Amino acid sequence: xxxxxxxxxxxxxxxxxxxxxxxxxxxxxxxxxxxxxxxxxxxxxxxxxxxxxxxxxxxxxxxxxxxxxxxxxxxxxxxxxxxxxxxxxxxxxxxxxxxxxxxxxxxxxxxxxxxxxxxxxxxxxxxxxxxxxxxxxxxxxxxxxxxxxxxxxxxxxxxxxxxxxxxxxxxxxxxxxxxxxxxxxxxxxxxxxxxxxxxxxxxxxxxxxxxxxxxxxxxxxxxxxxxxxxxxxxxxxxxxxxxxxxxxxxxxxxxxxxxxxxxxxxxx
Numbered sequence: 001x002x003x004x005x006x007x008x009x010x011x012x013x014x015x016x017x018x019x020x021x022x023x024x025x026x027x028x029x030x031x032x033x034x035x036x037x038x039x040x041x042x043x044x045x046x047x048x049x050x051x052x053x054x055x056x057x058x059x060x061x062x063x064x065x066x067x068x069x070x071x072x073x074x075x076x077x078x079x080x081x082x083x084x085x086x087x088x089x090x091x092x093x094x095x096x097x098x099x100x101x102x103x104x105x106x107x108x109x110x111x112x113x114x115x116x117x118x119x120x121x122x123x124x125x126x127x128x129x130x131x132x133x134x135x136x137x138x139x140x141x142x143x144x145x146x147x148x149x150x151x152x153x154x155x156x157x158x159x160x161x162x163x164x165x166x167x168x169x170x171x172x173x174x175x176x177x178x179x180x181x182x183x184x185x186x187x188x189x190x191x192x193x194x195x196x197x198x199x200x201x202x203x204x205x206x207x208x209x210x211x212x213x214x215x216x217x218x219x220x221x222x223x224x225x226x227x228x229x230x231x232x233x234x235x236x237x238x239x240x241x242x243x244x245x246x247x248x249x250x251x252x253x254x255x256x257x258x259x260x261x262x263x264x265x266x267x268x
Contacts (some may be wrong), residue, residue, distance in 0.1 A: 001264075007257040019049040022078070023268055026085075028111070035089030074106040081105070083134075091142035099131040135235040136167075141265060142230065144173055144185060145218055152177050158189060166191050169215065183225050187217035187233065199244060206244040209257065213237030228265065235261040 004017040023044040030038045047060035048124040049069060057074035059065070067073045073147040081099035157173040171189020192212040199208050217233035 002260075002262045003255065005262045006259075008255055011243055014182075015050075016052045017234040018051075020075070023049045024246065028075065029084075030098045036094065038086045039085045039087070040082050041085050042082040043080065046075050046078050048072055055176055073109050077106040077109040078102065083131075085138065089145075090147060091139075091145045093135050093139045096131045099134055134189065140169075140233075142228070144187075144221070144228065146173070146175075150175050156259075158187070167189055167198075173219075181222060182229070183223055185221060187215065187219065187221040189215040190237065191237070192217050193239075207241040207245050209239060209241040211237050211239035211259070212261075213239075227266065231263075231265040233261075233263045234250075235259070235263075237261075 001021070002019045004015070007014050007016075013073055023046070025042045025044055027038060027040040027042070029040055045061045047055070047062070048071065050057040050069070056068040057072060059067045059075075061070065061076060061079050067076050081102045083102065088094055091109070103125070122227060143158070144156075148156075150156065152175055155172040158169065158171050158173055169189050170189045174186045176184045176186050190212070191214070193210055198211065199206060204210040208241060213231065213236050215235045217231065220230040221227075222229050238256075239258075240254040240256050242254055244253065
């Protein structure tokens with residue numbers, strides 16, 4: 001998962017980038033006659049690279065070195081932790097259970113004292129890796145199956161207007177052909193923040209973002225198992241943000257922001 005954000009503030013351009021790799025194993029616990037599946041999802045390892053105004057950081061759990069950066073200490077708490085995922089036959093995520101306990105453990109390992117700062121970190125972790133956030137993310141990962149038979153060149157709609165998430169997504173998936181037992185599928189969608197924008201913390205300030213962009217992707221589906229063997233997704237976003245809480249110098253100013261995100265899922 002690679003993310004790059006460029007934001008402008010009173011003529012000064014700030015660039016931040018983050019690359020994070022998480023190794024998962026999925027274990028099917030049960031399958032019902034109605035096509036519902038329960039899986040255990042385990043975090044095997046994690047690595048992170050961060051480049052920001054406050055300096056650079058690199059850490060990899062495979063190297064056996066204790067993390068020093070607060071973000072790395074929080075991510076280190078993921079290693080070895082599991083949660084439960086329930087899917088239906090269309091790939092829709094029915095439930096994600098156990099992640100909120102993991103995010104609390106992550107916040108605890110950052111060793112922040114009780115108070116507003118710890119609550120802010122915990123809220124940020126839940127927003128990034130909590131049950132609702134992961135339900136939305138996993139829904140985009142698994143929710144690629146058409147509800148009726150399709151042939152090469154056929155498309156079917158993908159529409160997300162989640163009440164719990166900040167994004168609206170409208171687009172289509174297309175079966176691009178067959179290659180052996182693999183079915184390549186293309187994704188093309190428009191995304192935007194929901195009504196009222198999306199609030200985020202940027203350091204010590206709170207901002208409201210109004211964003212629009214495009215989401216494209218390539219998915220490879222195994223025809224024997226129905227399992228997604230590889231998925232790469234790119235998101236390009238443009239927009240602006242307005243100060244909600246922070247220095248009065250920036251009040252009522254719309255400041256431009258661009259974001260780029262590349263997410264890749266593949267076997268290891």
